[in-house]
Amino acid sequence: MATILLLPDITQQWVRSKGRSVVLRMIHKNQKAILECLLKSGKLDVNTALRRSRSYESSLLYIAAAQGKSEIVGLLLGFETINLDLKVYNETSSPLGIAALNGHLQIVEKLLQFPGIVVDGKKVHQGKATTSLHLACRRGHVEVIRLMLKAFDDRGLDVDVQDTSKLRMTPLQNAVYGGHTDTVALLLLRQDVDVNRTFGPSRMSLLQAAAQGGHGRTLSVLLGHGRVDRNDVRNSRQSLLSEALSGGHWCLMEILFDYESGPLNIIRQSLDLATEPSGKCVDILEKGLLEIASLPTQDNTLWHRAARTGDLSLAMLLLEHAQTYDACTQSMVDVNRRNRHGQAPLHVAVDSGKIGIIELLLHHKQIDIDLTIKSRYGWNNGSAIVIAKKEYQRYWHYQKGERAYIVDLLLAHGARTASRDRADTAHKVVLPPSAMGLKEYVQHLPEHCEDLRVKNHASWASVVEIHDGGGGPERSNVEDKHAVGDIIPIDADDSTVEDPDAIFEDWMCFDDEETSDNNSLEIWEREVSLV
Template identity: 25%
Template sequence: MPLLHLPNEMLIEIARSLWEENDLNAFVRVNRHLYTLLSAYLYAHNLRRFEDDEIDTGSAALIWAIIHHGPEATYKLALDAERNSSPSSDIRPSDCALKLALVLERVDALTLLFENRDYHDVDKQAILKAARIGNVDVFRTMIESGFFEPSYADERGMTSLMEAAIRGHADIARYLLGFEEVDLNARWDGGFTPLYMAVEDGHVEIIKMLVATGKVDVNAENAYGVTVLSKAVRANQPECVRALLEDDSLDPNAGAIDMMSPLQDAAFWGELETVNLLLEGGADPNFAPTGTTALSIAAKEGHQDVVDTLLGVQGILIDSQPHFTQSWLLDAVIRGRVSLVETLLAQPGINANEKNDDGNSLLIAGITEGQTETVFALLASGNVDVNLTGRLRRTPLHVAVHRGHADIVRRLLSVNGIDPNSRDWFGETPFGLALIEQDHEILFMLLEVQEVLDDAIFGLAKSITYAEGED
């Protein structure tokens, strides 16, 4: 008897006896009648095999259709089989298919899945994954399906807008801004907002987009007191700073990292472009919540270009604020930063004769450190007292002789008004110290000065002794 002459009931029993997927598939495809009669059974069988975990998910009809761009009928028949079955597993082919279509960015597959399956029980976090992937067509398809919410936030507060901001997916961010229910100031763990996340990775387009809404709190601080502006400065993102300053409500002095305001932080790192942007944006150059201005910080760190910029700001305060018990001018002197010393000495209000906690002047400190160039800069300013004593009542000349700095000794001796015979706490003159140190170059240099020579002949000559054989 021909196969097609068998009753349908018998054909169905034959199909039920074929357990292997390939055998059943081949039987169903013999002719149109068998396909029409048994296709629903074929998909139901496929579903049972999937749920029993006897084959891998790649053999599921829906999974196959997504991978191989199967026909629309495959989606519908597979989903009908799933809808009419009593699930024996929490894992359904349609859920796996949704995840796969999302990963592969298959808009057409997602559309077919949403049209033929009720996904109200699906994991809502899938929308966050879509935002993370960044395909706006995929994302829009998921939102328009009605199964996912544009304002969804997971248990830690992560939203789709945050995911887009982190990864710079401007198209998705722009799409989300069209929904009133999307919270532009939502906070993730630690108080991080979408704007903060965009700033962190320098996504300027998204920053501008968020700021332009006028609904973003640009002065919001995270749990650590850091504002988006502070973060942009620390990340050395001048374009982000520029975008943030477009919001008139931005406080350029607010927020702190390591107890420094945005301007102080920019000065510390020598970010000249950012310093200029902040000053143009209204940052207070004298703002010093910790007692140290941006100018002092820049000077201490040796950022000459930043110092020059700040010194040109009207109303800037020039002072000598302490840095580890030393003024920032003193710090520049002992570090040998010649141009910085020259710049600071030219400013009104600078005390060139300031002493540190050891009681030594700037000049003595520079000589002690052997910083010849900065010592010369101090002397060239004409504002230092070359006879100002420090510890042990020693003058700069005493110290230069004691340290053996012949070039500095020569320069000091050329200064009008210097006292070459000043005596220290022990009654020693610079010449007496040169004798003790047996520094002949400096000895003869001193003896070229008439006052020293006279003092040597009439005051110290009796104490001069020479080793046997010496001239």
Template identity: 25%
Template sequence: MDRLIKPDTQSLDLFFIKGQKCSQTFDLTNLMHTMPVAISLTSSNPSIFSFPKPFAIIPPLSTLSFTIQLNNPCHNPPLSTPPNTVLVRSSMLPTGKAHQDDLRRLFSKPGPHIFKDAILPISFVGPQAAEFLLLSQPSSNNLEIDFHFSKAISRCDESDLTSLLRIAAVNGKSHFVSALIEAGADVNDKDSNRDSVMSLAVKSGEIDIVQVLIESGYVIENKIDRFLHDAAAMNRVDLMEILCLGYVNLDLDSVNSHGQTPLHLAAINGQVEALQFLISVGSEVDVTDIDGYTPLHYAAQEGHFEAVEFLLNHSVFGKYALTKDGKTAFALAVENNNLGLYDLLHLGDLLHRAARIDDVHTMKSCLAQGARVDGQDQNGWTPLHRASFKGHLESVKLLVSHGARVDVVDRTGYTPLLRAVEAGHVEVAMHLLSHGAKASLKSLKGMVNCDVESFKNHPSLVNTLHQEKEKA
């Protein structure tokens, strides 16, 4: 026989509550049919754990209860690696009688009369112990931590597990998230504010936890969940991608309490990558919120140049859309003194129009306010292209004097010089040539049909154009 007694448990689980003493009662049974047995209980850390009855006598085939207790209340469970333990020793006691001092002397002397019946690890259980482990330990595979945590949550009900799951989601503890879900936490639980565990994970930017929740069966509710809004505001394209892949029914244009879509949130925060992703997967670029604001309105109001530029390239009517207060994106930029947006939202258009009708006064005003002299429209035309094609020499001179590039190529390969030649405007062409316009360019196929004979009184220009026709 290698032991005299049998414990009723393989570990001692103390339910931990902050600031309170905790204890655990367990039973020991004498396996001897005729012989009483003396018992000794020893903690591996006596300064932390103690026993009201460290020594006792158990009659034959009888059972006695014993209690281990935490000596002092503490804020955090006193965990150790490896775990603290209780050593259970026994010795046959034929007389069946002995005082505590006698028992202490009996077990103080090693020898074959002393049996080591059990070594019981000490664990702390309950939600407060689990929360301490969750917040204090890294989210990674560690056998000791896994042991402590699995023991701690073994005494938690579904409500406790779900609360811990929310804490794990906020703090990015993906390893603990998986353990809690396996133990019975409700992945679809929502709090009084209708915030879900998934919402907390997205707001915290925890992509690993988002993936775990998707795989664990989180059911999305398009009327409530605003995950894309949160991800868009943070410019987390990776989160948006995993959400779109995980939920084919995800509403890209769902709205929050202000009627704003994820695209609005991306625009408000100037998140260009989020804008690019959302539009690429089908978000409506000119959608309006309850105040009539499009994403472009918000980007202009906040002064996000790159976001404004991107939205303009994809918007149908955003530049001219009015809020319920009758304001354009340009008006909002002006209100907020976002000078760098004036050209994109208004001055550029005004300068192009003025160049087309030879309104030199307006052109000077636009340029003075910051309009880009080489700003291109959807066809790649600059104001100089327009003035040159219309033959407006004064406008051409003004633009060139303000630094307009004379060799900018539009989307069909034409420079302002070629537009002037195409339209038969000799003086404009000569002025451009005199200011560095190149008569020899690669994209000149369009010159073949130019009326070169109309320039016969300008032999130098005719010779140049004939040469280009031959090249073409």
């Protein structure tokens, strides 16, 4: 290596441009000796920022911290000229922040040994900052959080500060929404943490957040904490039932039916042990809808959730409910209700290419297939067939065959024909039990739909993300919560580092707060790859 570095063509500029993939590989493969030789030669500065893509670059320390390369981090920290808080363009957190987010305890320990290191966040806006503590709480890394709490206390910093995400959440609120029970229990021990502070546009409480996420154990811990105000209207039985219903958490709903009427210790015990509902989900759904009938109506329905996330099991349950009960008066299951962006569930499903959801929606006898978008922005007032036919730039994720199949499917179900309150029985689907997979479900679809699928889209099963080796509908759109920051393709020439706030805003998609007209969020963590 030393001989190679003597070559006149191997300049500092060459290393930063042509040799960046080599340097990235050194970090990924933990080649400490070679990297040290390169750094000591002067051909690579310890504070060099390497381009990862056309728009992003990161410092060596940030890259090593993100990947959990403790030895490389130790090497870089040994250089006196190292800048621990080097601000690099589009690098949205510090090396300490990215290490805390990914739970790299040894690296956090090494970085905190430097007294001058910034621990309370680099991004500051109107008195708010996404701190390393926020990032650790988002993933529930308890040991990292203990270190961060000590560092905050040693420096006299506020641990209850809001972050820079759109929801302006505190570390405790981050932990509750993520369902990290041990982290929640740890933070509740602190008297300087406000347990009744609300967040988000709807001013959601901690109990509401736990209920919406279906985090029974976390809800149990909160209910057992004396400082949590159970008398707040947001923490009422109706309110918690509404949040659990909007998240489709039937087991939690079944327990909450006895909330306020049964002994608290029994409720908490049930929450701790909850696994599966004892009753039929469709009956729990109907009872829950009746319980929350007096509450203000949410813009987004359960059909919107199913259409946005591609949740086939939820869509099948909603269709079963429509066939079992009179769903006309229930806004939460109204198949034609528009959200605040003017989109009905069918518009959302067509816009995002969720073919399985589209088919189920079209079997709802009350579907208005020609309902148009009523957008306050006026950018699109078309029906589902118009959305499917137009080739917008954002349709890059659509295959031509998929769009053609959706168009044919809509036409086969009478698109451009008024179809509200259809009473025909030809579209009534015999739904499978929830334990059945997609193959069994497909067999119950009307014959003309099956023919159309074979004719226009032979790989339909792969489109809805159900594979031969996979399970049923529950397998669609599953998040990989362990994919961030740990790997880099061996043959990659470039790499990307996540933006913790951008990723978190993707997870935090409330039913009453979609972030854009083209909301294609795949709830919860749609995480990009790290270097």
